[in-house]
Amino acid sequence: MNTGQQEHKLDAGFWRATIVMGVISALGMWGVVVFPIERYLPEAAGIAVQIDWLFKFMAFFSVPILVYVNGYMIYFAVRYRNRKGQPLDQPGSSIHDHKALEFWWTAIPSVLMLVLGILSYVLIPQYYTARAASADSVTIEAIGHQFSWEFRYPGLRDPVPDELHLPINVPVTIDSTSTDVIHSFWVPAFRMKQDMIPGMVVPMTFTPTEIGKYEIVCTEFCGVGHSGMRDRFVYVQSRSDFDAWYAAEKTKQAHAPTQLTAAVLASGDAGAGQQLFNARCTTCHNAAPFDQRKVGPGLANLFHDPAHPKLLSGKAPTPADVADILEHGLSGSMGQMPNAQLNGLSAKDIADLVAYLKTLK
Numbered sequence: 001m002n003t004g005q006q007e008h009k010l011d012a013g014f015w016r017a018t019i020v021m022g023v024i025s026a027l028g029m030w031g032v033v034v035f036p037i038e039r040y041l042p043e044a045a046g047i048a049v050q051i052d053w054l055f056k057f058m059a060f061f062s063v064p065i066l067v068y069v070n071g072y073m074i075y076f077a078v079r080y081r082n083r084k085g086q087p088l089d090q091p092g093s094s095i096h097d098h099k100a101l102e103f104w105w106t107a108i109p110s111v112l113m114l115v116l117g118i119l120s121y122v123l124i125p126q127y128y129t130a131r132a133a134s135a136d137s138v139t140i141e142a143i144g145h146q147f148s149w150e151f152r153y154p155g156l157r158d159p160v161p162d163e164l165h166l167p168i169n170v171p172v173t174i175d176s177t178s179t180d181v182i183h184s185f186w187v188p189a190f191r192m193k194q195d196m197i198p199g200m201v202v203p204m205t206f207t208p209t210e211i212g213k214y215e216i217v218c219t220e221f222c223g224v225g226h227s228g229m230r231d232r233f234v235y236v237q238s239r240s241d242f243d244a245w246y247a248a249e250k251t252k253q254a255h256a257p258t259q260l261t262a263a264v265l266a267s268g269d270a271g272a273g274q275q276l277f278n279a280r281c282t283t284c285h286n287a288a289p290f291d292q293r294k295v296g297p298g299l300a301n302l303f304h305d306p307a308h309p310k311l312l313s314g315k316a317p318t319p320a321d322v323a324d325i326l327e328h329g330l331s332g333s334m335g336q337m338p339n340a341q342l343n344g345l346s347a348k349d350i351a352d353l354v355a356y357l358k359t360l361k
């Protein structure tokens with residue numbers, strides 16, 4: 001009976017491989033330290049700097065673990081492969097445990113995870129349960145919808161769709177929630193991400209520190225229009241720019257709702273309407289026959305096809321009927337068509353859209 005192969009001793013090749021991996025690790029760790037994350041993704045809030053530090057801390061120690069675990073795996077697989085001429089049932093070496101090695105490869109990662117856990121435990125609640133407390137801080141409400149964002153500012157009567165304006169260097173608390181399904185509010189440049197949950201209000205607190213325009217992304221799959229919930233922006237502005245925007249928004253809202261008069265409706269521009277349709281409506285509607293459904297029905301032949309039940313209940317629909325749906329929304333068996341407020345439509349926009357819908361045969 002074959003009693004097994006002689007135990008392998010770690011030879012010079014092993015130590016050479018170990019040194020090569022050491023050099024690769026050192027280079028990788030140096031790369032992590034000097035890598036300028038902010039050059040590729042701006043750090044536009046105080047928290048972003050800290051999150052990046054935490055990320056680098058984690059990446060720094062992950063490099064040697066990655067290199068040594070995979071390096072040894074490859075090295076041993078090659079070094080002790082079954083060679084030509086050896087029988088396929090040749091017994092492998094009888095490997096024994098190595099107490100010291102096992103102790104350290106357990107202890108070091110455990111300590112690292114513990115430190116990472118403690119750092120996160122100290123950092124995260126400062127931003128996700130705390131509220132901005134200083135005298136000049138702002139509170140804004142962010143509400144997720146299928147498929148748009150809505151922001152409510154103190155002192156503004158109506159919510160502002162899809163645009164978040166923030167004054168620079170002013171602590172802000174954003175109370176987030178959702179009206180329908182779970183969305184996730186993410187601004188990569190702030191390194192802030194929070195699930196928006198129906199029935200729950202969760203605060204996020206941070207201070208924007210860099211003027212600019214940064215993307216807002218929904219990172220929770222929330223329905224067919226989910227991919228449309230990006231390309232919406234947060235604008236970090238100087239105090240004076242923010243105040244000017246706020247004043248303009250207030251004036252605009254005081255004038256709203258603009259009367260959708262017959263004259264306005266008749267002046268609709270189909271070209272402008274088509275652009276609006278592509279920007280605001282195609283997440284839920286196709287410019288195709290009724291049965292080409294997305295969230296709502298296809299909208300071609302709106303004025304002629306009896307398939308459109310909400311419109312053609314016995315009478316021919318007029319532009320005013322369609323305008324009424326665009327203005328006030330519609331709730332039916334297919335779901336909820338948002339109103340003009342949520343779709344961000346002015347009276348002129350509605351007139352343009354109706355003019356465009358008329359051209360869809």
Ligand code: HEC
Nearest residue numbers: 146147280281284295296308310332333334335336337343
């Ligand atoms: C969030 C999804 C959503 C968006 C965005 C949306 N709609 Fe709708 N829309 C619907 C749903 C759902 C219905 C059907 C409601 C029902 O009857 O059950 C609908 C119905 C309609 C109808 C009535 C159609 C019919 O046959 O009865 C019209 C007209 C319409 N939408 C136009 C628009 C226009 C124009 C836009 C862009 C400004 C738009 N919608 C944006 C979801 C949406």
Ligand SMILES: [Cu+2]
Nearest residue numbers: 183218222229
């Ligand atoms: Cu979403």
